[in-house]
Amino acid sequence: MGRSSLVTRGGGGWSGDHRTGFMILALVALLCRLDATLAESLSPDTMDDAATPRNAPAGPHYRNNLELEEALRNFTQRCSHISKLYSIGNSTLGVPLWALEISDKPGVSEPEPAFKFVGNMHGDEPLGRELVLLLAEWLCENYLKDSSATLIVDKLHLHLLPSMNPDGFAAKPNPMRNNAQNVDLNRDFPDQYFPANNNEGKRQPETRAIMNWIRAVRFTASASFHEGALVANYPYDGNLAVNQNCSVSPDNSTFRYLAGLYANNHPSMSKSKEFVGGVTNGAKWYPLYGGMQDWNYLHGNCLELTLEMNENKWPPPIKISQLWSEHRKSMLELVLSTVTVSIHGF
Numbered sequence: 001m002g003r004s005s006l007v008t009r010g011g012g013g014w015s016g017d018h019r020t021g022f023m024i025l026a027l028v029a030l031l032c033r034l035d036a037t038l039a040e041s042l043s044p045d046t047m048d049d050a051a052t053p054r055n056a057p058a059g060p061h062y063r064n065n066l067e068l069e070e071a072l073r074n075f076t077q078r079c080s081h082i083s084k085l086y087s088i089g090n091s092t093l094g095v096p097l098w099a100l101e102i103s104d105k106p107g108v109s110e111p112e113p114a115f116k117f118v119g120n121m122h123g124d125e126p127l128g129r130e131l132v133l134l135l136a137e138w139l140c141e142n143y144l145k146d147s148s149a150t151l152i153v154d155k156l157h158l159h160l161l162p163s164m165n166p167d168g169f170a171a172k173p174n175p176m177r178n179n180a181q182n183v184d185l186n187r188d189f190p191d192q193y194f195p196a197n198n199n200e201g202k203r204q205p206e207t208r209a210i211m212n213w214i215r216a217v218r219f220t221a222s223a224s225f226h227e228g229a230l231v232a233n234y235p236y237d238g239n240l241a242v243n244q245n246c247s248v249s250p251d252n253s254t255f256r257y258l259a260g261l262y263a264n265n266h267p268s269m270s271k272s273k274e275f276v277g278g279v280t281n282g283a284k285w286y287p288l289y290g291g292m293q294d295w296n297y298l299h300g301n302c303l304e305l306t307l308e309m310n311e312n313k314w315p316p317p318i319k320i321s322q323l324w325s326e327h328r329k330s331m332l333e334l335v336l337s338t339v340t341v342s343i344h345g346f
């Protein structure tokens with residue numbers, strides 16, 4: 001898992017112009033190639049995005065971008081009392097980046113915390129697309145029946161972005177990690193240590209959409225979904241020395257609390273052999289630069305975790321419902337932490 005997990009958050013990125021950075025880059029490029037070869041050899045037949053929703057296969061599958069949009073529209077019609085669908089912008093190829101807001105007063109500005117989940121930042125890590133929809137369905141079904149569901153809907157605004165990288169997901173012949181301009185979106189944000197991404201106008205459309213969204217909605221906390229490992233990763237992802245040393249933020253203990261909350265509510269994450277307690281500081285795992293997590297914290301006052309949800313990057317679709325049951329409590333507790341404990345940005 002060490003290797004494959006290195007590739008999921010890592011891969012194809014810039015690490016500064018230090019010698020260590022160069023070595024990391026070379027290693028990562030090698031791993032990236034291995035990874036691409038592996039992806040090609042797996043070539044799941046469930047990845048076809050060309051099928052129209054009507055022709056979609058019966059049974060569990062990862063919904064393509066059209067099906068996803070249809071499911072979101074369907075949801076907002078059935079659950080209109082607690083939801084609102086909006087787009088935060090378009091992908092490189094013009095696919096809307098849909099976000100679903102869940103609240104008893106969706107679209108209304110209230111003095112309540114806001115939380116976001118972002119899925120599918122890497123096109124070849126699809127699980128988050130389905131998990132956020134399952135979460136939405138669960139909340140709609142259990143609102144006013146289950147106390148957690150009711151608390152979430154009544155006391156905060158939950159924003160769900162199933163796919164940050166719909167182009168990478170729909171890439172032919174295989175889904176790819178990067179966006180349509182072959183940029184790893186988790187290396188494209190301005191970084192606190194290196195200036196390479198400082199020019200905001202040159203960021204990818206997906207990155208800019210997220211940055212504007214974070215500035216517009218003042219999120220208290222958030223998480224983005226990845227696969228390739230099973231661990232809750234917290235800031236900082238980078239350090240100046242470009243080494244695998246802890247790089248902690250002023251809110252280190254809050255982050256540790258949130259990451260632990262997630263890991264401890266999952267049946268096996270906290271028993272990890274690789275990561276003590278199922279959590280890790282980002283830089284300690286391996287440093288990365290231009291990531292979304294640190295930008296959220298430094299520029300959005302938003303406490304963001306990077307959640308590695310499953311060791312296999314593309315879990316067979318038959319496993320989606322099992323993965324949902326395994327992660328449900330963790331997801332709910334993380335969202336609830338914004339109202340039950342006074343989690344706040346710095």
Ligand SMILES: *[C@@H]1O[C@H](CO)[C@@H](O)[C@H](O)[C@H]1NC(C)=O
Pocket residue numbers: 073074077078
């Ligand atoms: C939503 O989808 C269900 C089936 O999943 C269907 O029965 C229903 O008619 C759809 N509703 C809307 C409003 O599209």
Ligand SMILES: *[C@@H]1O[C@H](CO)[C@@H](O)[C@H](O)[C@H]1NC(C)=O
Pocket residue numbers: 088089090094
């Ligand atoms: C996305 O593209 C559509 C047309 O394809 C356009 O109408 C819309 O304004 C775009 N959205 C943003 C936020 O740029």
Ligand SMILES: *[C@@H]1O[C@H](CO)[C@@H](O)[C@H](O)[C@H]1NC(C)=O
Pocket residue numbers: 243244245
């Ligand atoms: C962590 O930093 C110390 C110096 O502060 C250094 O000696 C050590 O090699 C670093 N560890 C790694 C893994 O780079």
Ligand SMILES: *[C@@H]1O[C@H](CO)[C@@H](O)[C@H](O)[C@H]1NC(C)=O
Pocket residue numbers: 246248252253256
């Ligand atoms: C970060 O916080 C945790 C939990 O409070 C603590 O155990 C750890 O020592 C802290 N790390 C640093 C480097 O301060």
